[in-house]
Amino acid sequence: xxxxxxxxxxxxxxLRRNLKRAVRYPGLTLIVAALPIVFLLLxxxxxxxTLGAGxxxxxxxxxxxxxxxxxxxxxxxxxxxxxxxAIGIAMDxxxxxxxxxxxxxxxxxxxxxxxxxxxxxxxxxxxxxVVAVALLIGFRPGANAVEWLAVAGVLAMTSxxxxxxxxxxxxxxxxxxxxxxxxxxLMLLPFFGSGFVPVESMPAAxxxxxxxxxxxxxxxxxxxxxxxxxxxxSGLVATAWCVGIALVGYLWARRNYERxxxx
Amino acid sequence: MPTDAAIAVxxxxxxxGAKVVLDGLDLTxxxxxxxxxxxxxxxxxxxxxxxxxxxLPPDGGEARIAGHDLRREADGVxxxxxxxxxxxxxxxxxxxxxxxxxxADLLHVGRGEGRRRAADLLERFDLVDxxxxxxxxxxxxxxxxxxxxxxxMGDPRVVFLDEPTTGLDPxxxxxxxDVVRGLVADGVTILLTTQxxxxxxxxxxxxxxxxxxxxxxxxxxxxLKRLVPGGHVRLQFDDAPSLHEAARVxxxxxxxxxxxxxxxxxxxxxxxxxxxxxxxxxxxIDVAGLTVHTPDLDDVFLAxxxxxxxxxxxx
Numbered sequence: 001x002x003x004x005x006x007x008x009x010x011x012x013x014x015l016r017r018n019l020k021r022a023v024r025y026p027g028l029t030l031i032v033a034a035l036p037i038v039f040l041l042l043x044x045x046x047x048x049x050t051l052g053a054g055x056x057x058x059x060x061x062x063x064x065x066x067x068x069x070x071x072x073x074x075x076x077x078x079x080x081x082x083x084x085x086a087i088g089i090a091m092d093x094x095x096x097x098x099x100x101x102x103x104x105x106x107x108x109x110x111x112x113x114x115x116x117x118x119x120x121x122x123x124x125x126x127x128x129x130v131v132a133v134a135l136l137i138g139f140r141p142g143a144n145a146v147e148w149l150a151v152a153g154v155l156a157m158t159s160x161x162x163x164x165x166x167x168x169x170x171x172x173x174x175x176x177x178x179x180x181x182x183x184x185x186l187m188l189l190p191f192f193g194s195g196f197v198p199v200e201s202m203p204a205a206x207x208x209x210x211x212x213x214x215x216x217x218x219x220x221x222x223x224x225x226x227x228x229x230x231x232x233x234s235g236l237v238a239t240a241w242c243v244g245i246a247l248v249g250y251l252w253a254r255r256n257y258e259r260x261x262x263x
Numbered sequence: 264m265p266t267d268a269a270i271a272v273x274x275x276x277x278x279x280g281a282k283v284v285l286d287g288l289d290l291t292x293x294x295x296x297x298x299x300x301x302x303x304x305x306x307x308x309x310x311x312x313x314x315x316x317x318x319l320p321p322d323g324g325e326a327r328i329a330g331h332d333l334r335r336e337a338d339g340v341x342x343x344x345x346x347x348x349x350x351x352x353x354x355x356x357x358x359x360x361x362x363x364x365x366x367a368d369l370l371h372v373g374r375g376e377g378r379r380r381a382a383d384l385l386e387r388f389d390l391v392d393x394x395x396x397x398x399x400x401x402x403x404x405x406x407x408x409x410x411x412x413x414x415x416m417g418d419p420r421v422v423f424l425d426e427p428t429t430g431l432d433p434x435x436x437x438x439x440x441d442v443v444r445g446l447v448a449d450g451v452t453i454l455l456t457t458q459x460x461x462x463x464x465x466x467x468x469x470x471x472x473x474x475x476x477x478x479x480x481x482x483x484x485x486x487l488k489r490l491v492p493g494g495h496v497r498l499q500f501d502d503a504p505s506l507h508e509a510a511r512v513x514x515x516x517x518x519x520x521x522x523x524x525x526x527x528x529x530x531x532x533x534x535x536x537x538x539x540x541x542x543x544x545x546x547x548i549d550v551a552g553l554t555v556h557t558p559d560l561d562d563v564f565l566a567x568x569x570x571x572x573x574x575x576x577x578x
Contacts, residue, residue: 013365096351104370105341
């Protein structure tokens with residue numbers, strides 16, 4: 001078998017293992033979906049009336065705020081998924097079977113690739129639930145089928161990049177507890193961006209940070225595709241950020257994996 | 264070094280920071296034999312197994328496993344070996360059968376062949392009834408057997424067993440020993456680490472005693488036992504006069520009468536015993552009982568490792 005075929009075959013085997021585990025141990029997936037749903041309800045029904053009025057639209061209220069915040073919630077859900085991914089790989093590393101994989105003649109990166117692809121699939125399932133709840137409470141985006149597909153693509157791309165980063169974080173830490181803490185700052189970034197309020201409403205320094213951090217262009221792209229707001233260069237910037245994050249995460253993860261103590 | 268060695272190690276070195284764990288280990292295990300690595304905790308047994316199974320890179324030295332160079336042909340080594348440790352290498356969320364099929368998939372043996380091998384091993388290791396349960400419901404012995412079965416899916420030529428029966432009850436231990444003997448009968452080479460001297464005695468063709476990262480003795484169990492003095496024949500008497508008379512006849516110092524027993528140095532061989540009993544018989548001394556004590560591996564182990572080592576002194 002060629003190296004590429006071997007990598008694909010072994011990664012697919014590892015992916016099947018991870019999906020089987022996710023089905024047997026669904027707690028992590030559910031928590032990943034549940035938290036953003038709680039945030040969605042919280043922000044729409046508790047803060048939505050006031051925040052909607054501050055959006056600067058001709059008519060601002062709860063319904064307008066739902067349209068505004070839904071893309072932010074989706075990206076927040078991806079960061080929650082990243083935390084779950086870090087916990088998942090850290091838990092896996094405590095199992096002896098990883099040592100077995102390392103004494104077998106299999107494609108070296110397949111354990112990690114299986115985790116990443118599994119994490120993206122799990123996150124996309126979680127995002128579907130979040131979208132369903134958003135639609136249920138009145139989210140009415142104007143996106144057509146192609147735009148919906150593009151939204152799925154941007155979210156999957158973001159999830160892929162953050163998964164590599166969180167895999168690296170999960171491998172970097174020595175305990176499962178630490179693995180759950182390390183990606184925590186990622187969950188705050190959508191708040192310090194355009195996820196929940198327009199960056200124009202922030203003080204200058206924070207606004208500068210919000211405009212230049214990766215989550216703002218990602219959220220702006222998703223928002224633009226869903227509700228027709230201006231996207232501008234956000235799509236390109238978001239892609240560049242994702243490629244960069246994925247690459248750094250991948251290299252860091254591989255290095256951490258090879259350097260793990262034997263057992 | 265013989266060319267038919269399944270494991271050939273020369274000058275293997277490994278340090279963790281300032282701590283030297285392996286200090287130039289040399290080891291040769293001929294194909295189809297069992298080699299037991301004995302040593303106190305921290306002697307470097309697990310590190311040796313970790314290095315030879317490609318889990319850890321060595322700092323120096325050469326090793327060939329089943330003809331493959333450990334550094335340059337790591338994948339060749341990996342496709343020839345299996346490792347079973349005291350910490351089981353199972354997926355606790357997959358059933359026994361799924362664990363075996365996962366390994367089959369990673370070996371690229373094909374679906375039908377994978378299922379056939381899994382079924383064979385479940386049968387052989389008495390796990391058929393447990394095949395569809397997850398390992399968290401297994402006993403310690405069952406986990407260990409499933410672990411070994413997963414290792415054997417790839418038909419390895421060399422099997423590393425790192426303390427394979429640590430923590431098992433006596434019955435499971437015996438079952439594991441039978442499994443190991445079965446592997447040897449199939450021509451598999453086994454490197455075993457153990458803290459049970461009886462296990463080394465029972466299973467191993469040759470035993471190496473590891474201390475501070477070096478082999479301090481190597482040989483068959485009998486050869487090792489000859490390294491330490493302490494063999495004797497213990498004679499029991501009914502009364503003090505017989506005891507003292509026997510001591511006089513045999514030319515031994517006056518014994519302590521309290522135990523009514525006499526220890527005669529010797530290896531307890533048949534000829535020696537016959538001569539001893541003949542001399543006592545000729546002197547018309549009645550012997551009430553007789554036991555032969557040969558040094559066991561415990562004596563060997565203590566004699567070879569039970570001292571402050573130079574490494575500890577300089578550390």
